[in-house]
Amino acid sequence: MLQIDRLVKRFGSHTAVNGLTISIAPGELFALLGPNGAGKTTTINCLLGFIQPDEGQAVIDGLSVVQQPLETKRRLAYIPEQVNLYGHFTGLENLAYFAELGGHRYAESRLHDFLAEAGLQPEAHERRVSGYSKGMRQKVGIAIALAKEAKVLLLDEPTSGLDPSASHEFSRLLGRLRERGVAILMATHDLFRAKEDATRVGIMRHGSLVRELTAAEISHTDLEKLYLETMRD
């Protein structure tokens, strides 16, 4: 579903992503670990089409991110560390707005279903987003991804700043998306969530993927120890 092949992105003399190759199948969750500046967010920005890679290619559902940016964006959903929405709209209105911009028009009851499925309490659906917590905004972000029927979900530090129960609930939602066949790439510092949720884990350093673990390896590995060893090497 998502193939990244020898992707390179440079900013002047600095190489942010250096020959990265990753492949993620439908229903897989690939957790991308790495320190700040490792190239995780730059990789995601390349996949989103926000910046152009210098070399290599990225393919989503058989379509090139560089050559068919509009088509690939239709298949993508994205939840950043901080989901920013329109504060003057309610959660329901934000969902309806972004769904319509993406070409999907749903009945109001269906929109409520998406929000409920994302875990947002019904009484919050028609409250202005300006009064939402970070977790509630994340849930609207998930609802937008659900409404978009995206095939690939890109997450950039999605659980950063969430309390443990919100973080747990978020993991549960990711599980549901995986069951629907959504391929998920999650850039995170949260080793615990990576170990809990990911089907594969990759560790990036200086723009390259230096370690990759399968689901079976993750369960038998002390991820924190491995991460720290990798950073020391």
Place this chain on the structure above:
Amino acid sequence: MNFRFFSWELRHLRAEPTFVVVLLLLVALCSVAISNGASRLRAQQERQAAALAEMDTAAAATAELARKLDSGEATTPSFSDPRTAAGFAGRRMVAYTVKPTWALAALSVGQSDLYPSVHKLALNSRESALTAAEYENPQRLLIGSFDVAFVVIYIVPLLLLGLTYNLVAAERERGTLPLLLLQRGTVNHVAFGRGLFLGTLVLLALVVLLLAGLGLSGVLAQVSGAALFGWLAAAFFYGLFWVALAVFVASRGGGSATNAVVLAGAWLLFTIIVPSAVSVAVKAIYPVPSRMAYIDSQRVVTEESRNRQSQLLAAYFEDHPELASAETQAAVAAGTQANPRLIAHLGYQEQERLLAPVRARYTEQLERQQGLVDTLKFLSPALLAQSAFNQLSGTGMERHRDFQRQSSAFHDTLRDYFQPKIIAGEAFYDYDQVPRFSFDEEAAPARAARSATALWLVLAIATALLLAASLPGLRRYTPTAAAAEGV
């Protein structure tokens, strides 16, 4: 871009107090401007109607006086006896030239506050046909009139820029741009869609307000449909130019504050600095002789022609020996007074001959100034718009010059009609046959159409170029500052 997109944009706007403030400002400013314009239009139309009525009344009163003089019911000194051509033309005749004010002058006062639309003519002086002035509050003349053209040229761009300066930057600063881009695809949709939506909304509101204002003030019924369409279309294109400029500035990727400063600078440049520079340049390159110099020349010429009365009379009789009696020839030879009407006529002719080059210099410089302005106006959309608005409203300088030329020509017609009768000392009763002035509008509407077309074309091309120039920048636009820096 579709209807649903616009309906969502409307919902965004409802949450923005700025838009409501802009609309309220627009309503208030247009109301004041239309009210000002309509009252000025009414005042001018009343003045013109009064002038025409005065001519009719005076003719009727003169005919009645002539009847009474004939029947011995009244007496009058011989110099003001309306039954002689000299008495009527010199003392009784009331002659006006009138430039009818177009109804659209209610939208654009133009030069009409400086140059009157009614000239009262005197047979022995051309000056009233050329330099007549109306009483006007000097303070108002100094600061200019607050009319709809002022609102459209200076204030509407500010309102449009106030709404569109952060078309994309606001989304980036709010953090909603990444999500928006993922749904819409490109920044083009956001910038073009929102910019054109906001621009169209404000400009349509302006058009509706103007139509409503003209309707309520009773001006709409007098307005030519084509001219009104031209005026509103010119205003619409002018507004779109500013929106295109905002889209272009947005495409450069600056933040809201940077965009606001750049656009405010552009407004200052195009509406204040360039027009002022053009005005200064035009006056410096083609200076017009001062009015004082003209009055001095007039005095010198009058004195000179008075001193040369005998010479002029002798030359005249040389050309027209059949008109000279032995007594007249003796009087001329002796330097004593001959036919005073003839002397006045000859003096006038001599003054005209001597003043012609002074007037020509003044007119030529004004025409050169106008020619330069016509070329330089393309440097500023504000100048271009002002010129088109004035011409479409009939308040431009060129139409006034047409009026002055025609008034001056009509003065000649009057003199040609009366002078032979005056010199010959003829009786005069043909009060209904005195030539009347009718302003020939042939050139003005065609000029207005040309000016409006030039404005549309130039602004449409400038708008298209700005939008096209925005595309590369918008394609490169990064939704977050961090993405651009690789953080």
